[in-house]
Amino acid sequence: MTELRADARRNLERVLDAATEAFAASGPDASIDEIARAAGVGHGTVFRRFPTKDDLMYAVIERHVAQMCAMAEEALHSNDPGEAFFDFARRLGEVVMSTPGLHRCVVHCGEKPRGAELEELGRTLVARAQRAGTLRSDLKPSEVGPLIRAALLAAPPGQWRLYLDVVLDGLRA
């Protein structure tokens, strides 16, 4: 029951690969047909494994978000809480902007995959930096993330570091 037949397993991997590529390229607008075609399977096969398009997106996003969570955890262990947030933001920028399409999927999915976990870690980082006095404290911890996200996604290709810099400067106390 729990074991997948060899062909099924192979197709599943092809689908996930194709989906990752498609979502990275087109964001949440990538269509299932397109993904199935790229994977060399019928789209019925995709739907058998992932009952809805969102389910497929969650699967693709999972490790992406997991990577970000790991970075956030690491930042939480820093012995300079005041700067940990800024370092984290810059490292997050690298990850997010290496595949902006995937990140638009993360936004689209909201809390579903591990978004809530990431959100929570981010809030903690912000609160710490605010207590340390390096981060302006008139924003609620939950408001900082969306602002940074918006700046990153709005940046012209190659300019996101500059945009992030501007926002981080504005966020300093």
Added chain:
Amino acid sequence: MTELRADARRNLERVLDAATEAFAASGPDASIDEIARAAGVGHGTVFRRFPTKDDLMYAVIERHVAQMCAMAEEALHSNDPGEAFFDFARRLGEVVMSTPGLHRCVVHCGEKPRGAELEELGRTLVARAQRAGTLRSDLKPSEVGPLIRAALLAAPPGQWRLYLDVVLDGLRA
């Protein structure tokens, strides 16, 4: 030929009113059917006046953008070029955020209506403030607008002034 029949004129106005409301509420995703229904006409009537949905959007946006252009012109006449940009940005925020949906349409339409004109005025304001030394000069004039737009549209309801403040702080030299 050039004169519209009375009923045609009336319907045209109804359509424009309904379209303004619909676009303000739903952004570019508002559908023609929805607009036609709200205006109390068949959607054929809409398409007769505006061959494509974008044409309708341009018409609706026109005066919205015109208002912003007027504000920009005014700012250009300020005798404090260093602060003119920041004042303008804040006043622009008021206009944009009074109908965020319409502004998403402006973004969608790009240069088509009077976007190019507004863009040009904005660039001039930025360049002046940069010369005056109040605005950081590592951003190109054309890059400032998108960053501000992104921050405004990403703000949670009621919080856009704060977001704008953060970005403007970050933009100061």
Added chain:
DNA sequence: CCTGAAACGGACTGATGAGTCCGCTTACGT
């Protein structure tokens, strides 16, 4: 092998939305 369950894939459905067409209606000049 050979058989049955697992997996496949594409035809099909249903929804949505842009844009077209044409028979009917209505304003308005004479």
Added chain:
DNA sequence: ACGTAAGCGGACTCATCAGTCCGTTTCAGG
């Protein structure tokens, strides 16, 4: 009042996309 051109509106086409179904193929255990 009436004839006609301007105007109307909804039925229609066309395309897209998510999700379903089922006849056919293929894997894998005996």
